[in-house]
Amino acid sequence: MTPRDDLTRAVEAALFAAVQPMTIAELSAHLGGAAVDGAIAELQADYAGRGVQLVERGGRWHFQTAPDLAHLLRREKEEPRRLSRAATEALAIIAYHEPVSRAEIEAIRGVQTAKGTLDVLLEAGWIRIAGRREVPGRPTIYATAPDFLTHFGLSSRRDLPGIEELRAAGLLDPVDEAFAVLTGGGDDDTAGEEPPGGIA
Template sequence: MSMDEDLRAIEAVLFAADAPLTVKQITGYVGDHADIKALLEELATHYAERGIRLVNNGGQWHFQTAPDLAHLLRQERESVRKLSRAATETLAIIAYHEPVSRAEIESIRGVQTSKGTLDVLMELEWIRPAGRRETPGRPLIYATTPEFLVHFGLGSRRDLPGIADLRAAGLLDPVDVAMEQAMGEGQSDDDGDDQEEAAAVDYQDSVAEMPDNP
């Protein structure tokens, strides 16, 4: 196949995919005769100023609406979900310290972390088991997932905001204690009265929907 044909093949595969694809997955469709990564970069450049963009989040490629046009295709629907303070803090600690064990998470938070908290984050597909620590007892360790990066629009963990950025944006409440502990910028004086189901954090998902065809 020529380079133009390879580009068209990659474009077609990504357009038809119902989920972001890795370079390895795309190679499985197109073949290993071409430099798939270089071709993806070329396609991304081609779409950079168009109505849709080809983006790479955590090593997974997919098309998405150009940010400045998203409002044309979106209908807002509020879907209130509750993520407990414990889950929010646990996710922050894993993101900034991965891979970490449950005992390490508890050491940073200063309180016990229930298995249910970790289960919630795994059901959301934001964290995953990442093996076992080679220490006595071989505890299970946890890390974030590609789905975590995609959901929060991160190219990699290097794009995670720093404490100063979060504070400036007013995003540290109610997870400021855990985040500052996780990033080594302060110690919590948590009074130990933090219950797993207390202080739930409400957040809203804006669901993007294409308008009905005329």
């Protein structure tokens, strides 16, 4: 067996055993600094079309069930996480405008945001504290967490739907549409990447 085969098997084993998705850098460090890009590409090709696939979400790699087989593994009684409208709006604002402070979220929503709203999103692992804004008072700023991408099946924030996609899917009622136009109207130069559909 060649060294490349050994490395590929080691990467496969590391990803299967990992508690959380891993970045290329984490995999490399775990395997003594080995260059794992080739092994990742080989494994991704090998698992394509199989019941388990190797996928990348937000720069982190993990194995997941093929989407078309998800119904076979779904429990009969599910306990979906339900978000209030306030939490849903706050999550959308953070996703499209990150990083943002609580005051900035409130300015976009037009109403105060209860501390518990952000706590729910933090506990769910969908947002994270990204630091503090360098302005008077140094308010805490929030951004999406890697689990947000994983949960919603997004490779990056660029995969977030634009207003036209939401409208075409019938997900915007008149109030929601006005809200979407309001929250999508500004540019965010501080964000690492811009989602599609003209929403920054």
